[in-house]
Amino acid sequence: MAEVIPLDDPADPRVDDFRDLSSADRRPDLPGRKGLVIAEGVVVVQRMLDSRFTPSALLGVAKRYEALADDLAGLDVPYYQATAEVMAQVVGFHLNRGVLAVAPRPAELTVDEALDGARTVAVLEGVNDHENLGSMFRNAAGLGADAVLFGDRCSDPLYRRSVRVSMGHVLRVPFARIPQWPGGLELLRERGFQVIALTPNPAAVNLATAMTGERVALLLGAEGPGLTEEAMRATDIRARIPMSPGTDSLNVATAAAMAFYERVRTS
Amino acid sequence: MAEVIPLDDPADPRVDDFRDLSSADRRPDLPGRKGLVIAEGVVVVQRMLDSRFTPSALLGVAKRYEALADDLAGLDVPYYQATAEVMAQVVGFHLNRGVLAVAPRPAELTVDEALDGARTVAVLEGVNDHENLGSMFRNAAGLGADAVLFGDRCSDPLYRRSVRVSMGHVLRVPFARIPQWPGGLELLRERGFQVIALTPNPAAVNLATAMTGERVALLLGAEGPGLTEEAMRATDIRARIPMSPGTDSLNVATAAAMAFYERVRTS
Incomplete structure (x- = not known):
């Protein structure tokens, strides 16, 4: 008691x-x-x-x-x-x-621990906005994504504002840091994940047709700069969300939500 | 000049x-x-x-x-x-x-003006958070939704914060107020729209199968309370986004984005 x-x-x-x-x-x-x-x-x-x-x-x-x-x-x-x-x-x-x-902070999970049993994961590069991180975890929890992995230059997901915006889901959706970037993406490929870069580039493959893997890792960059070319090159395919011309990219947590939704839309 | x-x-x-x-x-x-x-x-x-x-x-x-x-x-x-x-x-x-x-504020558009040529519209009830309103318009613009209609108890979409969060899209995506609520939803039906209530209720039809109309109006309520029963009853069908058990509803702008995305996902 x-x-x-x-x-x-x-x-x-x-x-x-x-x-x-x-x-x-x-x-x-x-x-x-x-x-x-x-x-x-x-x-x-x-x-x-x-x-x-x-x-x-x-x-x-x-x-x-x-x-x-x-x-x-x-x-x-x-x-x-x-x-x-x-x-x-x-x-x-x-x-x-x-x-x-x-x-207190417990020891961070390893990539293997975070990926245990996972089918759909988000991998972030340069996402340094605490609210966006919180929304990312909220959307992951709501739409059944299994884990979030951090590449280079992401903010602390356990900052108070992130915890609050995530509605506490950052405490429950497993996350881990990828030890080398972007070389560490190989860890995902070895574990059977299709590694997909999300990009607003209209020349990329439509998201709905790009996601063919039984296991899928979705790479997302910050609004504005997006993913680095090095990270893009380390992926299997570049996929786009169908966007209207003349608009900006979606908020990164919203873009992730589209991809999570695409994985569960008929479930 | x-x-x-x-x-x-x-x-x-x-x-x-x-x-x-x-x-x-x-x-x-x-x-x-x-x-x-x-x-x-x-x-x-x-x-x-x-x-x-x-x-x-x-x-x-x-x-x-x-x-x-x-x-x-x-x-x-x-x-x-x-x-x-x-x-x-x-x-x-x-x-x-x-x-x-x-x-200065120009005269508000009528429902008919806002719906001119529209295929996909959001209809909001009780959405009184300026940031959510702004995000709604940003997502509508990004994912090709054509208009936003306001039912009861929504905030002013032209508040400075809404304009900013929308990245200016609230100035470009047409919006109008529905004169009677929820009776005015009839205006949409008369114009050929399938009127769909979005709800987290697991007993509702899956969103992907519910949206069969050539023209679709998506009713969304505020996080937490959701749509009123009166508004629900005035719709043609209740649809749900597939959600994980034990999570909260999605943010209303994110939920709308899922539905907008469902309309354009293979385009």
Whole structure:
């Protein structure tokens, strides 16, 4: 049973891991510093509890404890219970969602662990927008993609905003870093994946006909620059989403969603 | 030829339409007040110039005038040229994009005008998030949807944030308000549209098989509440995007993108 501990003093050091969440240099989720993972709100906290990220503490109002009581039963973790005002003083701003959980980072998964049993995976290059990363994981979870792999120059998917935008799915959809880029794409090919580059180039093959593999890895680059030529060359085929002329590329998470959807559209 | 007018005094009343853009009660794009439409950045300003929204003035730095000179040739509109510092004092914050255009609202299109020649349209109910509205128009433009219609309780699509997130496509993809809700859906049926409700309900027909009409209107509700039962009942069929169990519904703009994609996937 989670232990409910009343918290009246916002300066209490027991909630230091929740302190100054939006302070650029002190925030506890910076990978180079404490590197903690923060879940906000009942639904995301529930997803954390159902993930490989084990919370070391929760901070929340009484009402949110009630909503989480069943999920917390049988867990040995402190729930620091505070008023909304005290919480605001700890985290540095008023938090509508009313509850936070904090977890240390477990060891990262290897590519093999992330690919275990996977049929559809996204592979990202240069995606350095935390919101886009979060949306990517939300769409992967919603549309049945199995894993996300990171090539060069991607942001930290466990940044607080990514966790929130993903609705907690970044904690549950497996992800891993590809050790060499783009050479490490060979790891996917060895494991039977068709490696497909997504590009707005109208000369590329239509996505619907390009995806022939039983296992598919979809390479996506950031909006604007897109994939590097080196990454493109390391793929089996270049595929395009049918786009209207004169428009921009889609948001990278939306483009990924099209490809995930194409894999499950008749299921 | 647009006339370049040097602007040194941030209090100059000639740029009042650009003033206090983020001030909740004074901002000039509030529908109940001036109701102006603001385009930010070179690409969005270009889309405005290529739309039915005719700018009455521009405010920008010298470098952005150079980028827009060809587009502005032949137009009789003042370009108030200022430094980034003076611009920041006018609009109330530092504006990376370096150029703004402002246009009065033209008369709204009628449903018939918006539907002219349309094959695929989105119909929204209760979508009151400006970012989602912007993404909806961006996805519509990118994936060849022809129009967006508004039922009950939707936000203003011409709010500055919507215009920006849409990358200016809200100025170009036709939209109109359905006069009665949900009874006005009959207007679509009379014009030969199959009216399809999108729902996460697993008992609904798969989207890929539901869309049989030559013309298709896709009804979408807000995340969370979804469509009202009254709106659902006014449709021809309920369709679902194949979703993984235990996940939330997709973001409404992403759900729309799936349906738009389904219409063009083999084109």
